[in-house]
Amino acid sequence: MAQKKILVVDDEEHILELIKFNLEKNGFEVTTKDNGEECIQFLREIPVDLVVLDLMLPGIDGLEVCKKIRTIDGLAKLPIIMLTARSEETDRILGLELGADDYMAKPFSVRELVARIKAVLRRTEDQQPTVKNTLLKVKDLVMDTEKHEVRIGSEKIELTLKEFELLKILIENRGKVLSRNLLLDEVWGYDYFGETRTVDVHIRHLRKKIGDDETGEYIETIRGVGYKMK
Known part of the structure; x- marks a missing residue:
C-alpha cells in the first residue's frame, strides 16, 4: 500500500x-x-x-x-x-x-x-467508486453512488463527503429511524466521544443544500433519537 x-x-x-x-x-x-x-x-x-x-x-x-x-x-x-x-x-x-x-x-x-x-x-x-452503478431515489432526489453525484430534478447538488455519506445511509434505510450514535459510527467510523452535535450540524447543512429546510419533504427529525428519510 x-x-x-x-x-x-x-x-x-x-x-x-x-x-x-x-x-x-x-x-x-x-x-x-x-x-x-x-x-x-x-x-x-x-x-x-x-x-x-x-x-x-x-x-x-x-x-x-x-x-x-x-x-x-x-x-x-x-x-x-x-x-x-x-x-x-x-x-x-x-x-x-x-x-x-x-x-x-x-x-x-x-x-x-x-x-x-x-x-x-x-x-x-x-468511498472509492465500485464497478456497480447504483442509483438511489427518493421523490425527485437521485443519488448516483458511482459518479458520486446528487441531483434534484435537473439541478446538481454539491455535497461534502460526509454529507454524501449521511444522505446515502438515510436513503438506504428509508423509513427507519437512525440514531445519532449509529450515524456517527457508520459515517465517521469510530466512537466520536459523544459529540452527537456533529451529526446535527451536517444534517442541517445537508437539509439546506437539498432545500429540505424549507419543504421538510425528505428528512424527518425524531426528537431525542435521530433522523429518518421519509
Missing part, C-alpha cells in the same frame, strides 16, 4: 514536531507548514491524503484556509481535521459546516489524533 501523505499546519513549532514524529512513526509521510498561505500554495501544487489544520494561524486563520481549500480543483473532498485551543461550540460548528471532517481541541492526545487520522482515511478509502 502506498504511503499516505499528511500535511500538518500549525504555528507552534513544538506541536508540528510532536505530530510529525508520531505520524512518521506510524508510517505516514509528513509535510509541515506554519501558516495558511503556504498551506494553500502547497496544496495547489502537491497532492496529499489528509490535512491536519490549526484554527488559530497567523494571517488567514484555519477556517478561511478550510474554505479556500474547498474551492481548489480536486480538493472539495480532501479530508481535513481541525485543531484549536478554542473549544467554543460555535467554532466547532463553523469548522464542520465549512467542510472539516473532524475537530479536536488542544491539548489533545497524540494517540487519539493518530487514531482519528487513520479512521478518516479508512472511511475515505471505503
Whole structure:
C-alpha cells in the first residue's frame, strides 16, 4: 500500500514536531507548514491524503484556509481535521459546516489524533467508486453512488463527503429511524466521544443544500433519537 501523505499546519513549532514524529512513526509521510498561505500554495501544487489544520494561524486563520481549500480543483473532498485551543461550540460548528471532517481541541492526545487520522482515511478509502452503478431515489432526489453525484430534478447538488455519506445511509434505510450514535459510527467510523452535535450540524447543512429546510419533504427529525428519510 502506498504511503499516505499528511500535511500538518500549525504555528507552534513544538506541536508540528510532536505530530510529525508520531505520524512518521506510524508510517505516514509528513509535510509541515506554519501558516495558511503556504498551506494553500502547497496544496495547489502537491497532492496529499489528509490535512491536519490549526484554527488559530497567523494571517488567514484555519477556517478561511478550510474554505479556500474547498474551492481548489480536486480538493472539495480532501479530508481535513481541525485543531484549536478554542473549544467554543460555535467554532466547532463553523469548522464542520465549512467542510472539516473532524475537530479536536488542544491539548489533545497524540494517540487519539493518530487514531482519528487513520479512521478518516479508512472511511475515505471505503468511498472509492465500485464497478456497480447504483442509483438511489427518493421523490425527485437521485443519488448516483458511482459518479458520486446528487441531483434534484435537473439541478446538481454539491455535497461534502460526509454529507454524501449521511444522505446515502438515510436513503438506504428509508423509513427507519437512525440514531445519532449509529450515524456517527457508520459515517465517521469510530466512537466520536459523544459529540452527537456533529451529526446535527451536517444534517442541517445537508437539509439546506437539498432545500429540505424549507419543504421538510425528505428528512424527518425524531426528537431525542435521530433522523429518518421519509
